[in-house]
Amino acid sequence: MKTNVGTVDRVLRIVAGLVLILLAVTGTIGIWGWIGILPLATGVFRFCPAYPLLGINTCSINRKD
Template sequence: MKNFGKVFRFIIGFILLSILFLVEGNLKYLGLIGLFPILTAVFNFCPLRSIFGIKTCKIKK
């Protein structure tokens, strides 16, 4: 269950990215939004969390 978040982000990103191939017209480029969750899953870093100061680690330093 530890990697559930990474797998979930990758699947959602893949679904969004598939819009590029399934939709015609200018709306298909909205599928590029799917790159963001895929990259956060691969690199294990979310720039939005650092910008907004969100910490999800339960270990106190």
């Protein structure tokens, strides 16, 4: 699996995911906040399954994992 999520994209995904999960845990936004697991996972694993379908790659250096 090639990485396709760059550094800035990765940080934004992780922060957004954590914020959504935190808001869900505190009950601020309800159950929909658990969708934050998706951006968190794609940021941690540096791979977004939608990117190859859309022809997007924000990673400047492709490496094989």
